[in-house]
Amino acid sequence: MTSAADGIQKLKLEPQPKQPPAEGLLPPAFSRDIHLQRALLQLRSKASDIEKYIYLSQLKDTDEDIFYKLCLANMNEITPLIYTPTVGDACLQYSRNFRRPEGLFISIRDKGRIGTILRNWPAIDEARISVVTDGKSFPPRSRILGLGDLGLNGMPIAIGKLSLYVAGAGIRPSSTLPITLDLGTNNQTFLNDPLYLGLRQERAPEGEYDEFMEEFMTEMSRVYPKLLVQFEDFSTNHAFSFLSRFRHRFPLFNDDIQGTGAVVLAGLVSAARLSPLQPHEHRILFYGAGSAGIGVANQLLSFFTLNGMTKEEARSHIWIVDSKGLIYDDRDHVAEYKKVFSRNDYSGPPMTDLLDIVEYVRPTALMGLSTVKGAFTEAVIRRMASQTPRPIIFPLSNPSQLSECTFSEALRASGGSVLFASGSPFPEENFAGRTWEPGQGNNMYIFPGLGLGSILCRASSVTDSMVEATAIGLANSLSSDERALELVYPRLQRIREISAHIAVRVIRAAQAADVDRSSELRKLSDEELLGFVQEKMWTPQ
Ligand SMILES: NC(=O)c1ccc[n+]([C@@H]2O[C@H](COP(=O)([O-])OP(=O)(O)OC[C@H]3O[C@@H](n4cnc5c(N)ncnc54)[C@H](O)[C@@H]3O)[C@@H](O)[C@H]2O)c1
Numbered sequence: 049m050t051s052a053a054d055g056i057q058k059l060k061l062e063p064q065p066k067q068p069p070a071e072g073l074l075p076p077a078f079s080r081d082i083h084l085q086r087a088l089l090q091l092r093s094k095a096s097d098i099e100k101y102i103y104l105s106q107l108k109d110t111d112e113d114i115f116y117k118l119c120l121a122n123m124n125e126i127t128p129l130i131y132t133p134t135v136g137d138a139c140l141q142y143s144r145n146f147r148r149p150e151g152l153f154i155s156i157r158d159k160g161r162i163g164t165i166l167r168n169w170p171a172i173d174e175a176r177i178s179v180v181t182d183g184k185s186f187p188p189r190s191r192i193l194g195l196g197d198l199g200l201n202g203m204p205i206a207i208g209k210l211s212l213y214v215a216g217a218g219i220r221p222s223s224t225l226p227i228t229l230d231l232g233t234n235n236q237t238f239l240n241d242p243l244y245l246g247l248r249q250e251r252a253p254e255g256e257y258d259e260f261m262e263e264f265m266t267e268m269s270r271v272y273p274k275l276l277v278q279f280e281d282f283s284t285n286h287a288f289s290f291l292s293r294f295r296h297r298f299p300l301f302n303d304d305i306q307g308t309g310a311v312v313l314a315g316l317v318s319a320a321r322l323s324p325l326q327p328h329e330h331r332i333l334f335y336g337a338g339s340a341g342i343g344v345a346n347q348l349l350s351f352f353t354l355n356g357m358t359k360e361e362a363r364s365h366i367w368i369v370d371s372k373g374l375i376y377d378d379r380d381h382v383a384e385y386k387k388v389f390s391r392n393d394y395s396g397p398p399m400t401d402l403l404d405i406v407e408y409v410r411p412t413a414l415m416g417l418s419t420v421k422g423a424f425t426e427a428v429i430r431r432m433a434s435q436t437p438r439p440i441i442f443p444l445s446n447p448s449q450l451s452e453c454t455f456s457e458a459l460r461a462s463g464g465s466v467l468f469a470s471g472s473p474f475p476e477e478n479f480a481g482r483t484w485e486p487g488q489g490n491n492m493y494i495f496p497g498l499g500l501g502s503i504l505c506r507a508s509s510v511t512d513s514m515v516e517a518t519a520i521g522l523a524n525s526l527s528s529d530e531r532a533l534e535l536v537y538p539r540l541q542r543i544r545e546i547s548a549h550i551a552v553r554v555i556r557a558a559q560a561a562d563v564d565r566s567s568e569l570r571k572l573s574d575e576e577l578l579g580f581v582q583e584k585m586w587t588p589q
Pocket residue numbers: 189190191192193194195283284303304308311335336337338339340341369370371372373416417418419420444445446447450470471472489490491492
C-alpha cells in the first residue's frame with residue numbers, strides 16, 4: 049500500500065538536492081547557455097498561451113534556474129504567460145490541467161489542525177513570503193482577477209504572484225509558499241465537474257470562516273515566525289475585514305487594496321507630471337467600488353494631501369460609481385466601506401449612465417475597476433477628451449477580456465491625448481505616424497519590492513507609510529528616456545532595479561514607523577542600503 053507521503057514523493061514536491069547529473073546522462077554538446085535558447089524556442093513553438101503556461105510550469109519544476117533566467121531575459125514576453133492575463137485561464141482550467149502540487153491546500157475541514165498541515169510544507173528554506181487566496185467571490189463575477197468564484201482553482205494566482213516575487217525582486221524560490229484556502233465553492237459548474245479538485249460543498253458560513261482565519265493566521269505566525277503574508281483576491285467584504293483585523297497583529301498586506309492603491313497612485317503622479325493641470329485641478333472618477341476601487345480611492349487621497357490639501361479637501365476631488373450608479377448621500381443601499389466617498393453635493397435622481405456622469409463630474413482621470421468590459425465607450429472617451437487636455441484613463445480590470453477599454457480605443461477616441469495604463473498588457477499601437485507604448489498599471493510593480501523591503505528589515509507590520517513609500521519609489525523610478533516617451537510606468541524589463549529601489553524606500557519607512565526588527569540596517573547610508581538589498585537578491589545560476 050502506498051502512503052500519502054509516498055504519493056507526494058512521486059509527485060516530486062520534495063526538494064531535490066542540486067547535484068551535477070552523472071556523466072553520460074547529458075549529451076556531450078549540452079551547454080546551459082544554448083539550452084536557454086532551446087527552452088525559448090520550445091516555448092514559442094506552443095500553439096496557445098495556456099500551453100505555454102503549462103510548458104513554463106513544467107520547466108520551473110524541472111529546472112528552476114533556466115526558468116528564472118528565461119523570465120529575467122524576456123520579462124515582457126513571459127510575464128503575461130505566467131501571470132495576468134494567462135493565469136486567469138490557468139485558474140479556470142486548474143483542475144483539468146493539474147499535474148502535481150505546487151503549494152499548500154488548507155480546507156475548512158482542517159480546522160483544529162491547521163498547524164500540522166502547515167508543517168507538512170517540504171521546503172529547504174524557512175518560508176518568508178506566502179501569497180494566500182481563498183479563490184472566493186461574493187457577488188457573481190468578483191475576485192480572482194475579475195473571474196468569479198474559482199474555489200480551489202485559485203491556486204495559480206498565488207503561484208504566479210510568487211514567481212514574480214522571485215523574478216522581480218530576487219526572493220529565494222525555496223522561501224516562497226503559495227496557499228489556497230478551500231472554504232467550498234458556490235460555483236455550480238465546479239461542483240458538478242468530476243475533475244474539480246476542491247471540496248464539494250457550498251462555502252462555509254461567515255462565523256466558521258472567521259474562526260478558521262483566526263486559527264490560520266495564528267498558526268502561520270507560530271510555524272513561520274519570519275513570514276510575510278500577502279492576501280490575494282479575497283471577496284470585497286473579507287478583503288477589508290481581514291486586513292483590518294490582522295494587519296496590526298501580523299506582518300501582512302492585501303495586494304488588491306494596498307498594492308493596487310500604490311501602483312495607481314504612482315501612475316497618477318507620473319501622468320499628472322505630463323498634464324498641464326495643477327494637482328488641485330484634478331478630478332478623479334472611479335468606475336467600480338470593490339476592494340480595488342475603494343482601496344485605490346483611499347490611496348489616491350495621498351495624491352492631494354502630498355500636495356498640501358487636507359483629507360477632507362482631497363475627498364471632494366473623488367467621485368465613485370458602483371453597479372447602481374454615482375454614490376451620493378441621498379442614495380439608498382450604499383455599503384458602509386463606500387460611504388466615506390459618498391457625495392454630499394448631489395441630490396438629484398440616481399445617475400447611472402457613465403456618459404451622463406462624465407458630463408456632470410468633468411473628470412480629469414477615469415479609473416476602471418469594475419470588471420465591465422467595454423464600459424469606457426468611444427463616446428465616454430471622446431467626451432472626456434473634449435473636457436480636459438490630457439485625459440488620464442486607466443482601465444484596470446483584469447484579465448484583458450474584462451478591460452473597460454483597449455489601448456487602441458483610448459488612443460484613437462482621444463486623438464492621442466490620452467495618458468493610458470491598463471491592468472492587463474496591451475500591444476503597442478501605430479497611430480498618427482508614430483508608435484505609442486501603453487502603460488501597465490498592475491500591482492506587480494509594487495508587491496515584489498514591498499515584500500522584499502519588509503522581509504529584509506523584518507517588519508513586524510506593514511504600515512500605510514510603507515505602502516505609500518512604494519508608490520513614490522515607483523513614480524520616481526522612471527528613467528529620462530521613459531519620461532521623454534511619456535510613459536507612466538517604467539519598462540518591465542527593469543523590474544529588479546525598480547524593486548530594489550522600492551525596497552529601500554520601504555525599509556526607510558519601516559524604520560521611521562519603528563516597525564523594523566533588523567535595526568542594524570539603520571546604520572547604513574542609502575547607497576549602502578541599496579547595495580545590501582541588491583546583494584540579497586537571489587539570481588538564477
Ligand atoms: N490592475 C491591477 O493591479 C488590479 C488590482 C486589483 C484588482 N484589479 C481588477 O479590478 C477589478 C475589480 O476588482 P475588485 O477586487 O474590486 O472586485 P469587486 O468584485 O470587489 O468589485 C467590482 C466592483 O465593480 C462594480 N461594478 C460591477 N458592475 C458595474 C457596473 N455595471 N457599473 C459600475 N460598477 C460596476 C461593483 O459594484 C463592485 O463595486 C477586477 O477585474 C480585478 O482584476 C486590478
